[in-house]
Amino acid sequence: MKRYELVPELREWDAHNGGEESPEGWVSCMGTFSLAAAYATLFWPQFVEVRGMVFREGVTASDVENWLAHTDHEAKVVEATINHLHILDIQHPGIWSEATETQLQFLGRTLRASWAAKLELDFPGRKFAVEFIEGSSENLREYQVLFYENHEG
Known part of the structure; x- marks a missing residue:
């Protein structure tokens, strides 16, 4: 490390x-214990299934219906959109300038690995793509992690 x-x-x-x-x-x-518990829910999330699609807890049927209507009912696009997280959004915008690429890369890779493990545990036999999208020093906002179910092959 x-x-x-x-x-x-x-x-x-x-x-x-x-x-x-x-x-x-x-x-x-x-x-604090509150911070530890909150971070744990981010790194080891609860998932919900809505209309046969998997999302991080907190997503409602209304959210999914809205996105389906705007994406020609493409489940993969809806899942990837709703399930994406910009790494900077883990913290308040007031401290984004303190983030380094090394930190964002570490957090993104760790989130990708933990989400993939949790999805496999919670949904055995289903295949998910869990992606870490790297940004750049010019655009730290682009560092993000996302997942969607892979129905191909």
């Missing part, structure tokens, strides 16, 4: 505590 690239605050934390501490030590002092 690129500890100081991913969590720059660890450098000062480690210096203060006399050596290399784990990120867990830092977060145990800086975080």
